[in-house]
């Protein structure tokens with residue numbers, strides 16, 4: 001059984017850097033459009049996507065398969081170039097690949113199999129030429145945060161799926177990103193491990209208050225985790241509906257059975273079915 005309690009002491013600097021200004025959006029997506037040309041025909045995948053995340057918000061994007069969720073998240077991450085529009089973090093336009101401002105966690109287990117858990121977490125820190133002493137301190141801290149201190153020297157093949165995703169989350173958080181981007185991070189897990197990871201992620205977010213943008217096609221996961229949900233429509237991908245999730249901050253899995261939760265689920269499923 002996964003221990004979902006948060007194990008770490010909060011780092012003094014937290015995951016928000018000195019650039020954070022609570023009055024300005026942490027993330028702004030402005031007029032994003034994306035088209036691909038397919039055998040001479042234009043395929044419009046995203047049309048005029050606009051939204052903002054406040055500092056410390058947890059927001060989910062949900063939508064049917066193929067509506068453009070991954071394309072949108074990859075544009076925010078800087079892995080895909082938009083046809084038009086801009087992405088801003090702390091008011092500054094972002095360009096290029098994920099770096100210290102945007103950390104990314106993918107669905108598949110994207111750990112380096114030839115590196116230990118510690119070395120995987122340290123990977124981005126090494127690239128940034130952080131001193132060895134600081135790397136050790138950060139890695140120890142985030143290993144503790146995700147409850148894997150005793151697996152520091154293990155290799156990915158020795159870990160369960162849930163543990164691998166905790167390492168991937170630790171690796172992203174170790175860079176102390178301004179925004180954590182998650183693409184179906186628990187999509188490959190069995191139902192029980194998935195629910196344990198949802199509780200774990202929520203507790204982690206409550207402690208670190210990292211700004212999170214996550215995509216999922218699991219409606220219950222989106223409601224359980226987020227403060228706001230955007231429902232996307234497809235062909236072309238647009239933001240169809242914005243739903244605030246006014247559930248208590250301190251959530252446990254049983255909340256999925258509450259009437260408030262079921263009502264939000266009904267609204268989202270209704271919007272998705274109206275597609």
Ligand SMILES: Nc1ncnc2c1ncn2[C@@H]1O[C@H](COP(=O)(O)OP(=O)(O)OP(=O)(O)O)[C@@H](O)[C@H]1O
Pocket residue numbers: 036038043045063064065066067068069070071072217
């Ligand atoms: N490189 C590409 N070239 C052409 N079309 C693409 C490319 N990448 C994505 N698409 C198309 O863009 C659309 C959106 O794809 P995307 O993967 O973003 O959807 P999604 O909502 O994340 O789907 P899923 O939930 O199944 O992962 C699809 O129709 C896909 O075929």
